[in-house]
Amino acid sequence: MSAEFDQKIHTTLADANLQLAIYTATGRLKEKRVESVAPGILPDYQELRTQANAIKQHSIENLDHYLEEFERNVEARRGKVVYCKDATEVADFVLGLAKERRARLVVKSKSMTTEEVDLNERLEHHGLESVETDLGEYILQLAHERPYHIVAPALHKTRYDVAEIFTRTLHVPNEIVIEKQTAIARRVLREKFLAADIGISGANFLVADSGAVVIVENEGNARLTTTAPKIHIAVAGIEKVIPRAQDLATFLKLLARSATGQLLSVYTSFLAGPRRPGEIDGPDEFYVVLLDNGRTKLLPDRTKRQSLYCIRCGACLNTCPVYRKIGGHSFPWVYSGPIGAIITPQFMGVAHEPSLPFASSLCGACGEVCPVKIDIPKILLELRSDVKKSETREKQNRIEKLAFRAFAFLMTHPRLYELAGRMGAAMAPSDGGSWIRNLPAPMNIGPVRAWLSQRDLPPPPAKSFREMWRRR
């Protein structure tokens, strides 16, 4: 495990306030999801999941076809599609367009995809002001932090943190009432919306047969981002394409429920090109950036490509007992929780943080709540195997590898296995919970010590089962 990962986990576990904040917030989201998909409310929930999974599988298996269809339909409605392979290409495109149109101010609505490519930083580096407008994202931008959670980005911030951030960066009087803090953000951001030259959004879905971008949100900032400025740029991963507008009936029923327990999010925008003749408002220019940024690396493997089905609802985070302890910032990249644990190694390479796929008790809660039925535990297991195959011959890995070779040898030689068990038991005095501390030093190390750092170990029985069985 990298020291950084270990340290972040330790720091988060040691922070009692943060522990309470994470556990409460995820607990509430988790409960609301359960209520909203209960059989009495949504009787066909499981059928919807099956349908969503089938549509995603079909879309990914024919990805090139649907991207081209999407592109044709966007362009038929005077929009433009721009394929970008990485962060640099996205930034170059936006900066180039901004320069041509003499744009100075960008407003942004929430998008994990733009987080992936550090778009704000790249734009600001070239003198283009870029303002996050989702309340949580705005707070984090002011605090220079990345999102803590896919749908609740500022989950770790209290009203007191927000008061401090606003006072320091916006030079407003100290304000700890949440309604008033929200009003401050509304006021400041309203001016930005009305002055902005470009609006950059993400996309929840790209609809191939319509050439439309679908954006789901609660605050209204995405509507403003895509309506007020004269230019709208949607940045989306290539995997977001679905075949038909009619498929939205399936996905929309699942997305908000899985994310926040709402039947539908407050605003669902289905945007197909710039405003048309006669339409009074809406952007004059409409661009869709289709981002690869490593996604094509996930495609060859049939099991692991399921990771691209994700609709970013965050349900797996809320239900994950690991996320609920270590929070979002312990994870090594922008995506956290179970979905982060499977996509980060695939986007960044397993060597980026080799222990990430191991940071799971494999309880399977994530797979159970995933609205598109991604088999997250199975992918974690495959990634663990990938990590072991790719590992270099450093000392710690060699010891572990030897240990598992020895394990396999013992477990395929029953007599040796029995002998080893008897030796282990013979070395242990049966004096209750503290027996292990009296062990000779060589045994009180490594896994045993790690176990004992947190829990007791039951004393080994005088006889193994097989001995008892023989003598009964």
Add this chain to the structure above:
Amino acid sequence: MSRDNILHRIRTAIGRSAGQAVADPPPVRLHIPEADMESRIASMIVRIEALAGKAYRADTGKNACATVAAAIAGKTAVASNAPYLAECGITALPGVRSGITDRDELRQVCAAADIGITSADYALADTGSLVMLSSPQEARLVSLLPPAHIAVVPRERILTGLDELFTVLPNPAIQTSSMVLITGPSRTADIEQILVRGVHGPGQITVIMV
């Protein structure tokens, strides 16, 4: 240019060639429940009120107009160009600006108005949603910039839900550049999970079903 490169990488990875035919996608899954108008209206009211919106029924356009007039009560309002609002007499109410066709003017008026008044192309009974298609009759900002939104909807536009909407409009892009579903007032829970309404869009929503 990354386009061809990315498409090529995709095809190589999934084992397809350019232009290769595609098997049919899974059949569309749309089930429209039986629900008479009374139960649709009742569901609209339950859903909207559950979201802290207000929902009224009006027998006639004139009654709807009176409800709107009472809500305006001296405040300023901007109304969309939906013919139905004019039919009900709402555009003629004192304090209501309407008939705007210029983008900049509309933006200024909406930014200053207390209330935005629209009709809706459809409503969805099972979620309490309004469906707004952008058109010369319905601009986007009227339901977005003012702190309060009132929608006046003829009852025959109330559909059962998403499945019926996408049956009626299998491809909304043919009609409009923008279809927005509005389900309750603008809200956030980004600070400590405390629900606050009216963060960027309207904090109050009123739906009058005629």
Add this chain to the structure above:
Amino acid sequence: MGKRVSLFVTCIVDQLFPKVGMAMAGVLERLGYQVDFPENQTCCGQPAFNSGYRGEARLVARHFLDTFESCETIVVPSGSCTAMVTHHFAELFAKDQAALARVHALEKRVWEFATFLTEVAGVEDVGARLEEVVTFHDGCHGLRELGIRDAPRRLLACVRGLELREIEPAEECCGFGGTFAVKFAELSGAMARTKIEAIERTGARTVVSLDPSCLMQIQGALLRAGSSVRTMHLAEVLASR
């Protein structure tokens, strides 16, 4: 003599909780089964599989196949080890058609203990008596991979003198996770502490599970916390009279 069943007691029960195996055998015999214990058995290979060592896991899995192939019905006192055989062996041998055929032939005959009782033996009341307030911990693999939820509860409901109180939240992991428990010891410990707090809130004096590995984690955390709540395997409860 009744039908024959073979025990796969799992390595953890063999080495650490032999009484669980004896209790399971006792319950089965009381129901009229002729119980045998194939002596060559060791482990299902899950520790290696979950740690990414598929080659090693395959060796152990093959040993399991060799050992149990001739058995008609195999009963296991663990949801997790059962799931390894019935759900993950096939993954291990995906590219080995011959072995895969053997796996598929075997996996239908491998039963988790509680499910065996309710579905195969068709009993809920095994005649047990235990004057105790208990709570039940769902092991994650049993719950989510095998879908075991009602079987143990139905069995417990028939135990005379026993009162069952549910853990809230019931379905959250205890934090064991095999090598996870030592690779991420601090995190695993924190998960265990959250679990035992939930267990103590029920007021139960005993926590019951059908997975010995979860019980080892929970027992270890309870002992460390100085709690008076004790742990019992479902088989031990059902063997009580």
